Amino acid sequence: MTLALRAATPQPPAESRVRRGAGGTAYDVPTDPGSRSWRALGTYVHLGVADATVADEAAALAAAVLSEVDVACSRFRQDSDLVRANQAGGHWVSVSPILIGAVRVALRAAHSTDGLVDPTLGELMVAAGYDRTFSQLPSTVEAHALPVPVAGAWSDVRIDGDRVRVPHGVALDLGATGKAYAADLVALTIVERLGVAVVVSVGGDVRAHAPAGAAVTWPVDLAPDLRAWSDNDPEVCRVSLTAGGLATSSVTARRWVRAGSAWHHVLDPRTGRPAQTPWLSVTAYGDCAADANTATTAALVLGADAPEWLARHGVAARLLAADGSVRRTPTWPTDLEESRT
Amino acid sequence: MTAMHALTGVVAAATVASTGAITGLAAADTAQQQALKAQAKAAAAQQTVAEVVDRTYRTVVSESVTTAAATGGSLSPSPKPKTSASRTTTVAKPVAAPKPVAAPKPVVAPKPAAPKPAPKPAPVVSSGS
Numbered sequence: 075m076t077l078a079l080r081a082a083t084p085q086p087p088a089e090s091r092v093r094r095g096a097g098g099t100a101y102d103v104p105t106d107p108g109s110r111s112w113r114a115l116g117t118y119v120h121l122g123v124a125d126a127t128v129a130d131e132a133a134a135l136a137a138a139v140l141s142e143v144d145v146a147c148s149r150f151r152q153d154s155d156l157v158r159a160n161q162a163g164g165h166w167v168s169v170s171p172i173l174i175g176a177v178r179v180a181l182r183a184a185h186s187t188d189g190l191v192d193p194t195l196g197e198l199m200v201a202a203g204y205d206r207t208f209s210q211l212p213s214t215v216e217a218h219a220l221p222v223p224v225a226g227a228w229s230d231v232r233i234d235g236d237r238v239r240v241p242h243g244v245a246l247d248l249g250a251t252g253k254a255y256a257a258d259l260v261a262l263t264i265v266e267r268l269g270v271a272v273v274v275s276v277g278g279d280v281r282a283h284a285p286a287g288a289a290v291t292w293p294v295d296l297a298p299d300l301r302a303w304s305d306n307d308p309e310v311c312r313v314s315l316t317a318g319g320l321a322t323s324s325v326t327a328r329r330w331v332r333a334g335s336a337w338h339h340v341l342d343p344r345t346g347r348p349a350q351t352p353w354l355s356v357t358a359y360g361d362c363a364a365d366a367n368t369a370t371t372a373a374l375v376l377g378a379d380a381p382e383w384l385a386r387h388g389v390a391a392r393l394l395a396a397d398g399s400v401r402r403t404p405t406w407p408t409d410l411e412e413s414r415t
Numbered sequence: 416m417t418a419m420h421a422l423t424g425v426v427a428a429a430t431v432a433s434t435g436a437i438t439g440l441a442a443a444d445t446a447q448q449q450a451l452k453a454q455a456k457a458a459a460a461q462q463t464v465a466e467v468v469d470r471t472y473r474t475v476v477s478e479s480v481t482t483a484a485a486t487g488g489s490l491s492p493s494p495k496p497k498t499s500a501s502r503t504t505t506v507a508k509p510v511a512a513p514k515p516v517a518a519p520k521p522v523v524a525p526k527p528a529a530p531k532p533a534p535k536p537a538p539v540v541s542s543g544s
Binding site: 106108109117118120121122135138139142170171172174175176178179182253255258259262263265266273274275277278279280283290292293294295296297298299300302303312320321322323324325326327328355357360361362364365 | 472474475476477478479480481482483484485486487488489490535536537538539540541542543544
């Protein structure tokens with residue numbers, strides 16, 4: 075009798091603790107037993123599943139997927155497929171299906187934004203000083219000569235089966251869409267393998283997915299950066315996500331000083347310099363995390379023209395300006411937005 | 416975890432032959448040295464694209480997932496759900512009353528415990544990073 079009661083009663087929330095999963099990944103287990111968080115791809119990962127009994131299995135699966143993304147797509151690992159493809163500029167290179175998918179996503183982003191989200195700025199990013207994983211980057215970097223971006227070089231990137239060809243003289247950098255693609259891979263894989271509703275945030279690029287008829291609505295906190303979220307700054311708000319993607323891009327994170335000037339990681343391919351934008355951060359919904367991230371990155375690059383561009387493309391977006399004011403596109407679900415309490 | 420998928424690909428090795436292995440020419444004239452070095456560099460560049468090795472890609476990501484993620488879609492058809500539709504629908508089963516065992520007084524059946532509300536899902540964060 076007592077056992078039956080216990081089995082039917084929701085388990086008390088687990089205390090926050092660190093659990094070590096297969097492969098050595100340490101997961102932080104917050105008070106929600108269906109949640110896990112850890113670091114991967116140089117950023118944070120938050121994972122939630124509807125069935126807490128499979129949370130450990132889901133976290134291990136997600137960690138494995140993210141590890142594969144790192145091996146395939148990192149420009150900071152000399153053994154990655156991406157580095158091999160970049161080093162063989164102008165020649166075909168066989169790569170993993172993970173990188174093929176990542177390049178397809180990057181090219182789709184470039185095409186849908188007319189090149190505002192450009193994956194061929196790798197050489198420029200390195201010359202600007204962002205040549206290693208960001209946590210190892212000094213706050214001030216040496217000033218090397220900056221290459222001029224090759225307009226439209228992304229349209230010369232070719233894919234044929236399991237082979238990719240990067241144009242000579244440019245290098246792919248999948249930093250803009252790579253994390254979002256990873257979030258999509260994680261969510262789809264967990265639903266396929268475990269049959270459970272899931273939400274995952276990979277550095278702010280969020281994907282929710284569920285088996286048919288098992289959708290769950292998840293709370294998502296929006297913040298310019300993780301510090302603002304930790305400090306519970308007033309601009310932090312909460313929205314919900316049931317299916318699809320949600321992404322936030324910001325110019326307050328990943329900043330450094332080069333030749334006395336402040337740089338951030340969102341480069342304007344039209345100028346080869348950090349995007350000049352009035353927005354601290356832009357958040358958008360999309361069919362998947364990659365689509366959402368494409369919209370937010372393009373919005374930062376477009377600057378003042380972003381609200382009109384987003385509205386014209388039917389994107390539900392929320393733009394936080396440097397003065398704290400907020401702009402929303404007509405399709406943004408204002409009724410779902412609430413203060414974080 | 417279920418079995419991993421294995422995909423086989425052919426990888427063009429990015430090995431570059433050393434161009435500093437020219438030996439025995441220390442006393443040769445400079446023009447000949449430069450010509451040999453140029454030949455070595457050309458050979459190394461050719462080797463970069465000509466050398467082919469086999470590599471097996473093992474991945475936990477299925478081909479259908481990779482395709483769906485690359486095209487912005489979802490999995491189709493959706494797999495059968497393994498859990499209930501909502502994580503807030505957990506309900507305690509009614510507890511059967513214990514039968515009295517030769518007791519003079521009837522035993523009052525315990526009331527089924529009211530289900531506690533399930534914990535709210537912890538929020539995930541969407542921020543610049």
